[in-house]
Amino acid sequence: MTAGSNEPKSRYLQYLEIVTGSLEEKKRYRQYKARIKQLPENYRIAVEALERYLMHFGPVDGAGAMEMYDDLAELFEQGAADGTPIRDIFGEDPVEFVEAFVANYPLGHYRARERNRFTSAVERAAGENTTTKDRTD
Known part of the structure; x- marks a missing residue:
């Protein structure tokens, strides 16, 4: 079945999504991760730190989270393309x-x-010295 199709999902797909969550959201998340992997290292490190923070404190629903992660990827892709410093x-x-x-x-x-x-x-x-130790890394 294609995304955006008006056809009803098969019982198998309905059951599978109950067990695993939305297959479309999983696909979007994999695409997001591939976009982030393509960023220059310092941008990728910053995005991964932001993502880790958001996993704890960000949107709890898949659709809201994916909208936010797509916006995040776009922000950092544009920053990397423009050469905008992390700070x-x-x-x-x-x-x-x-x-x-x-x-x-x-x-x-x-x-x-x-x-x-x-x-x-x-x-x-950002290449700055930190005075606070991050004990959880």
Whole structure:
């Protein structure tokens, strides 16, 4: 069955999606991951840190999450194409950036530990020395 088809899903596909989740969302996620893999290393590191943070605190539903991840990939692909430095994308406070970024999407709960971990990863990606140890890496 093709995406966007008006045909009803077979019982098998309906059952499979109950067990595994939406097959279309899984396909979109694999495409997103392939896009991120193509980014230059420092952009990829920053996106992976942001993604890890969002996995804990971002949208909980597949469709909302995938919309956000597609927007994230587009933002960093454009930044890499333009040669925009990591700090110019994130600004001085990566947590402030991520909170502004996810303001348009349903949110989960926030935890200080992940904020620190995320900020530290962005500092490393930007080539800055970090004073806070990231004990969870």
